[in-house]
Each structure stands twice: as structure tokens, then as C-alpha cells.
Amino acid sequence: MNAARRNQARALLAWLPLALALGLALLLVLDSDNAWARPGGGQSYSGGSRSSSSSTHSTRSYSGHSSSGGGGGDSGDGAGVIFQLLLLCFQYPALGVPLLIIVILFFVAKGFVGAGRKGWSTTTPAETVQAVQRVEQDARLGRAELDAIRELDPGFSLVLFEDFAYLLYAAVQRARGLGTQAIAAYLAPDLAQTLVNHQLSDVQGIVIGAMRYVRFSGIQGPTLEVELELESNYVEVQRAGGTSRYYAVDRLVLTRAKSARSRPPARANKLDCPNCGAPLEAVRGTECSYCRQNVGFGRFDWMIASLSSQTRETRGPLLTSDVAETGTELATIVARGAPQRFEDLARKDPALGWQALQGRVALIFAELQVAWSGRDPLRIRPFVSDNLFQSMYYWIDLYTQEQCRNVTENATIMRVDLANVLSDAYFDSITLRIFATSIDYTISDSGKLLSGHRTRPRTYSEYWTLIRGTARRGEPRRDNACPNCGAPLRIGMTGQCEYCRVKITSGDFDWVLSRIEQDESYGG
Numbered sequence: 014m015n016a017a018r019r020n021q022a023r024a025l026l027a028w029l030p031l032a033l034a035l036g037l038a039l040l041l042v043l044d045s046d047n048a049w050a051r052p053g054g055g056q057s058y059s060g061g062s063r064s065s066s067s068s069t070h071s072t073r074s075y076s077g078h079s080s081s082g083g084g085g086g087d088s089g090d091g092a093g094v095i096f097q098l099l100l101l102c103f104q105y106p107a108l109g110v111p112l113l114i115i116v117i118l119f120f121v122a123k124g125f126v127g128a129g130r131k132g133w134s135t136t137t138p139a140e141t142v143q144a145v146q147r148v149e150q151d152a153r154l155g156r157a158e159l160d161a162i163r164e165l166d167p168g169f170s171l172v173l174f175e176d177f178a179y180l181l182y183a184a185v186q187r188a189r190g191l192g193t194q195a196i197a198a199y200l201a202p203d204l205a206q207t208l209v210n211h212q213l214s215d216v217q218g219i220v221i222g223a224m225r226y227v228r229f230s231g232i233q234g235p236t237l238e239v240e241l242e243l244e245s246n247y248v249e250v251q252r253a254g255g256t257s258r259y260y261a262v263d264r265l266v267l268t269r270a271k272s273a274r275s276r277p278p279a280r281a282n283k284l285d286c287p288n289c290g291a292p293l294e295a296v297r298g299t300e301c302s303y304c305r306q307n308v309g310f311g312r313f314d315w316m317i318a319s320l321s322s323q324t325r326e327t328r329g330p331l332l333t334s335d336v337a338e339t340g341t342e343l344a345t346i347v348a349r350g351a352p353q354r355f356e357d358l359a360r361k362d363p364a365l366g367w368q369a370l371q372g373r374v375a376l377i378f379a380e381l382q383v384a385w386s387g388r389d390p391l392r393i394r395p396f397v398s399d400n401l402f403q404s405m406y407y408w409i410d411l412y413t414q415e416q417c418r419n420v421t422e423n424a425t426i427m428r429v430d431l432a433n434v435l436s437d438a439y440f441d442s443i444t445l446r447i448f449a450t451s452i453d454y455t456i457s458d459s460g461k462l463l464s465g466h467r468t469r470p471r472t473y474s475e476y477w478t479l480i481r482g483t484a485r486r487g488e489p490r491r492d493n494a495c496p497n498c499g500a501p502l503r504i505g506m507t508g509q510c511e512y513c514r515v516k517i518t519s520g521d522f523d524w525v526l527s528r529i530e531q532d533e534s535y536g537g
């Protein structure tokens with residue numbers, strides 16, 4: 014061996030530990046894409062393999078136009094290691110090339126093993142196309158489409174409609190056991206005939222985990238029709254004794270005459286005469302003894318036209334499975350005119366700037382992590398609407414029952430995009446797409462790791478909708494104080510401040526989070 018070759022060999026040996034370290038680092042960086050649960054319970058309806066999710070944008074920008082979620086190309090750590098490896102290939106091909114081949118072989122092999130555990134380096138254009146198509150197939154109806162109802166009915170509010178839909182769903186579930194007499198004014202006659210299960214004496218503990226829009230029609234015809242999908246949990250009480258708890262996914266079809274007008278906010282959370290607001294006891298069948306009208310058939314308010322079961326199981330959803338992240342790389346769905354409507358809101362209330370709103374979002378995001386990881390739903394209660402609280406309570410309760418917890422650590426918002434702004438007679442609502450990263454794992458109460466990873470961060474995105482009463486003005490609070498009286502936040506399940514006794518979670522005082530939607534289910 015001549016001197017030159019000896020020198021080269023020495024140099025190679027000097028590179029060896031570095032090269033191995035680089036290779037190892039690369040494997041770790043590229044393998045860090047497992048997707049797990051999600052504060053708020055979004056994991057239950059995501060599925061399939063993900064194709065790309067390594068968006069690591071660090072700029073927090075107000076991008077009014079459609080912007081990419083990032084494909085991983087600018088991933089700081091990963092790109093740096095790849096660069097070093099390529100450099101190695103050029104400087105010391107004898108070492109660099111085999112190492113590169115090993116790394117490539119590793120990911121090719123990995124691509125064939127275990128769907129749902131794919132690194133972004135294995136993503137081919139075809140896979141990306143498949144993933145996008147799958148997401149499009151799964152995409153639900155955009156809730157904002159219902160906003161068209163306001164042209165017929167200026168008092169229509171999506172926020173209040175959703176409250177009412179929750180109420181109707183709970184009522185129709187109970188009626189399966191209690192009978193349909195009491196809510197006949199809200200049921201289609203054929204559903205009233207077939208709904209009751211005579212084995213049951215009641216259906217209790219109805220908690221809705223999620224609601225999605227499936228279909229909306231009728232803006233041109235005489236009857237509006239909305240199909241909703243609800244994920245819920247309830248307990249059936251048998252006449253013969255005994256109870257069973259179910260996890261269910263149901264489809265609910267609501268119809269209403271186009272000529273009907275929405276009820277005011279004061280009546281949004283109760284079932285009464287759909288026409289005059291008299292107590293339901295005054296309604297016999299579909300005839301109201303107060304207003305002397307036939308108040309059934311959706312003439313005056315939404316009626317349940319059908320209820321059908323998609324899934325019904327005696328166990329809850331799996332809390333510990335590794336579900337892949339889907340759709341993070343897709344462009345943000347920005348509603349036409351949304352940036353302009355945000356400017357309009359900011360003009361109406363100069364204290365509501367993009368930065369001020371982000372301060373509020375950051376507070377809610379941080380409190381959500383603490384509530385979720387600590388299974389402490391009251392912690393997030395001041396910042397979320399009744400329906401979202403109910404949904405979070407449902408998920409946290411499931412974790413408690415399963416004696417495990419989903420822990421998130423080092424959660425950080427990377428970027429926020431504006432997706433939509435809507436205003437109706439009672440509420441302003443702002444939908445944002447949040448890109449975030451966190452360590453995310455699920456452990457049993459005895460400390461055993463059930464899924465996820467204790468050290469690898471995971472990147473994800475989701476759509477958050479915040480609401481506030483249209484009359485409210487002022488800078489969004491970014492501290493843990495009552496937005497009405499300023500006292501330190503102490504509130505109960507119902508959302509009332511312990512000091513001033515005012516319900517602060519209706520959006521009448523400050524922006525509250527009312528919906529969290531995953532990329533694959535957000536339809537605009």
C-alpha cells in the first residue's frame with residue numbers, strides 16, 4: 014500500500030464514525046413520522062397511510078391566499094443530514110455511496126412493510142396523488158354552504174343551528190326508549206312509527222364526540238334538507254334490567270320548510286312549540302294548543318326526517334392505535350373573500366388584529382394540551398363552546414375509562430393560515446388552519462407506553478373555528494382571567510364564572526373555540 018492510499022484509508026477511517034452517526038441521525042429524522050392521537054379526539058376518523066407530513070415552516074404568516082402545507086423539502090434537520098451525506102458521496106464515494114445505498118434500501122424496505130409507517134422519503138408522486146384522491150373522497154360538505162340559508166332567513170346562524178342539531182340528536186336517541194309522544198312535533202311521521210325499541214326503557218348519557226356535514230340541498234326547492242353524521246356514546250337501559258354502553262356513528266337527516274324562520278338565540282337550546290315557543294306539553298301530537306297550529310312536518314323549524322346507524326359497537330373507538338396523519342401537505346382551503354371579510358371585522362373592531370387573535374389562539378392551544386394530557390376537561394372549559402366541551406369531555410372520559418392518557422409535550426404552533434370568516438346576525442366566526450408540532454404518545458396509568466413515541470415530535474395541521482358574539486368588541490384576552498369580571502378563571506362544567514356568575518363560554522365575551530376539524534374532514 015503506497016503512502017497516498019494509506020492517507021486515503023486513514024481519512025476514510027476518520028470519516029467512518031461521522032458517517033455512521035450521520036446515517037443513524039438520518040434514519041431517526043426520517044423515521045419520525047408516526048401519527049398518533051390528537052387533542053380533541055380528531056384521531057378517530059382519520060385513517061389510511063399518510064404520504065407526507067414533514068412541514069416545518071417556522072414563519073407564522075397571515076396568508077390570505079391558498080398556501081402549501083409544505084412537503085418536507087425545507088425540513089431543517091433532515092435536509093442538513095442529507096446534504097452531509099451527499100457531500101460524503103462526492104468527497105469519499107467509497108464510503109458515501111454504500112452508505113447512501115443502505116439508507117435508500119432501508120426506506121425502500123420500510124415502504125413495503127407496515128402501511129401507516131411510511132417516511133416521506135418513500136413518497137412517490139403516485140402515492141401523493143392517491144392520498145389526495147382519498148382525502149377528496151373523504152372530504153365532507155363544507156359547513157359554510159349552509160350559510161346560503163341566510164339569504165332566505167336572515168336570522169339563520171350556523172352556530173345556533175349546530176346547537177339545535179345536537180339537541181335534536183339527543184332527543185331522538187332518548188325517544189327510542191321513552192317513546193316519541195313528547196317530541197312528535199320534531200319527528201317525521203314514519204320515523205315516529207318505527208323509532209321506538211320496546212326492549213328499552215330509556216337511553217341515557219348521550220354524549221356527542223363529533224358532528225360532520227354530509228349533504229345539503231333544497232335552496233332551490235320548497236324544503237331544506239341537511240344530512241349530518243354524528244359520532245356518539247350512549248347507554249341503553251333495558252326494560253328487563255341491565256344497561257349497555259355503545260359507541261355509535263349515526264346519520265341524521267333534518268328538514269325544514271324553506272318558508273320557516275330561525276328561532277332566536279334565547280330558544281336555541283330548548284325544544285318547545287316550533288311556532289310559538291309554548292312548552293312542549295302544550296303540543297298534542299303535532300297540534301299546539303296555544304297557537305292552534307299544526308306545528309309538525311318541519312313547517313316552522315327543523316324536523317328529524319330520518320335516523321340511520323352507520324356503526325354501533327359495544328366498545329369505544331380504539332384509543333391506542335397508531336393512526337397515520339393525513340392531509341397535512343394539502344393546500345389550505347381558503348374560502349373566497351375570507352381575507353377581505355377579516356379586514357372588515359378588523360375595521361369594525363380595531364382591537365382585533367391578526368396578532369391579537371393569534372395571542373388568543375396560542376393561549377387556547379396551550380390550555381388544550383394541559384387539559385388533554387392531564388385528563389382535566391375543566392381546564393379547557395373557559396375557552397370552548399358547549400358542544401366542543403361536550404366532545405372533549407367525551408374523549409377525555411373514554412381515556413379515563415380505558416385507564417390511559419394521551420400525552421402531548423413541547424406542543425408548538427408553527428404557522429397559522431386564515432381559512433374563512435363568516436358573520437351572521439348573532440356571531441362572527443373565524444376559521445384558521447393551525448400547523449403545529451408536538452411529542453405525542455399514549456401511556457397506561459401504570460406508565461406503559463401504548464402508542465406513539467416519547468421523544469420524536471410529530472407535525473400536523475387542523476382547522477380551528479373560533480366564534481364571538483357580533484356585538485362584542487375589544488382585544489382578545491390572552492391570560493387566564495374572566496373576560497367579564499377579570500377575576501382569575503375558575504369556572505364549572507356549565508361555563509359560568511364562579512365570581513360574576515356569568516356564562517363566559519357562549520362567545521358573548523371573547524373568542525371561544527367552537528370546532529376542531531381535521532384536514533381530511535374539513536370541507537370549507
Ligand SMILES: [Zn+2]
Pocket residue numbers: 286287288289290291301302303304305306308
Ligand atoms: Zn305553538
Ligand SMILES: [Zn+2]
Pocket residue numbers: 495496497498499500510511512513514515
Ligand atoms: Zn367573572
